[in-house]
Amino acid sequence: MNKNYYAILMAGGIGSRFWPVSTKEFPKQFHDMLGSGETLIQKTFSRLSQIIPKENILILTHESYNDLILEQLPMVKQEQIVLEPAMRNTAPCILYASLKIKKLNPNAVMVVAPSDHWIEDEMQFVANLQRSFDLCEREESLMTLGILPTAPNTGYGYIEFDKLDSRSIKKVVQFREKPDSKTARRFIQSRNYLWNAGIFMWSVKSILKAFEEFQPEMYAHFMKGFEVYNSENEHAFIQENYPKAENISIDYAIMENAQNVYVLPATFDWNDLGTWGSLHEKLPKDDNNNAVVNANVLLQNSSNNIIRTALGKQVIVDGLDDYIIVDKDSVLLIYPKSKEQEIKGIVSQLK
Structure with missing residues (x-):
């Protein structure tokens, strides 16, 4: 297994649309x-460790989840x-982790991947x-995996690639925000749009160069602690300085600015498991299509x-169609699947 391969596993999200679980x-x-x-x-x-040494997988998360991990x-x-x-x-934490990796191995190439997605064909994912x-080892490229759309989904961002690029790895034209239904249908008809799965690959040299160019203040901010990364003094530096970092995604900070961005249309089935639906x-x-x-x-x-x-609980249902029924501890949720995007808002109302 290649010792230069690293992963940053993103595990800090809350997943509020899956409340109450x-x-x-x-x-x-x-x-x-x-x-x-x-x-x-x-x-x-487990999926990442098929190609990346287990000891080279870093897990990015909020400090409150340390014991769970x-x-x-x-x-x-x-x-x-x-x-x-x-x-x-995502931008500050990816920069922080990338600097830690650089100190461990300046020749590293890495994948940044969410921790909560569903991928069916793991062999194809590894390929x-x-x-x-x-x-990424050969060229100074920032790469992402794009998912071939199966429907005009309005819940995902899209990646537009160059229609004239005949190579299997395509030049990215631009990243597009989550569209409305009409725009999503147009994307599908154009046949040069992919779903943005939030899976990125690059060398540590390439991503740090991009941060230095497009986010110079953030880069300088985190570089101040480079000497203490991977040491006992790192914690104190991060506690003081991390909260001062700008709140910005890697898409806005880097990917939408860089010109050396490429996408590989994925050959595996994927789902972000973002909602009960x-x-x-x-x-x-x-x-009857009940799960x-x-x-x-x-x-x-x-x-x-x-x-x-909970395991083994007896549930009797009569006359319901297209509903979410979730029983967790002191909460019972019975909610139309067609309104599942509203669940996140309900959670905030209950606080």
């Missing part, structure tokens, strides 16, 4: 959302967990990652529902 104290990446016997972060770590990934050492004292979006790493798509279903996790169910005149409870 996913909470700020115990977010979705630490749950077995699929009923597979593994949590999402465990599945992602050590519990669920016992093979991980404390020094592999990169703790954010404050949530500042796509290998192709990307090969390019997207989870419903990937779970086994009965003849059940953990519960023992008796369903009558009911279809297209997703039901999740």
Whole structure:
């Protein structure tokens, strides 16, 4: 296994659209959302370790999740967990982790990957990652994996690539925000748009050069601590300086500014598992399209529902169509799947 390969596993999100299972104290990446016997972060770590040495996988997360990670990934050492004292979006934490990696191995190439996505064909995922790493080792490229759209989805950002580029790895024209329905349909018809999965690959040299060029203040801010990274003095520096970093995503900070951005259309099935509806798509279903996790169910005149409870709980449903039914501790959620985007707002109302 190539010792120059590294990963930054993003595990700091809250997953509020999966409430009441996913909470700020115990977010979705630490749950077995699929009923597979593994949590999402465990599945992602296992997938990445097929091509990246386990000791080279850094886990970026909020400091409140440190113990959860050590519990669920016992093979991980404390020094592999990169703790954010404050949530500042993806650019600051990627820069911070990249500087730590540079100090460990200036020849590193890396993947930045979410910890809570569903990927079906892991062999193809590894093959796509290998192709990307090969390019990043040869050229000063910033790469991303794009997902071939299966529908005009308005819940994802899109990547526009050069229609005239006949190569398998395409030059990116621009990143597009989540579109409305009409725009999403136009993207699909154009046949040169991919879903943005938030999976990035680059060499440590390339990404740090990009930060220095496009985010010079942030780069200088984190470079002040370079001498103490990976040492006992790192914690004090980060506690004081990390919260001062700008709150900005890697897309806005780097990817939308750089000219050396390329996308590889992925050859694996993917789902961001961002909502109960997207989870419903990937779970086994009965003849009436009901998906059940953990519960023992008796369903009558009911279809297209997703039901999740504690293991073995008896659930009886009659006359419901296209609903989310989730029982977790002291909370019971019964909500139309068509309104699932509103769940995040409901959580904020309950605070």
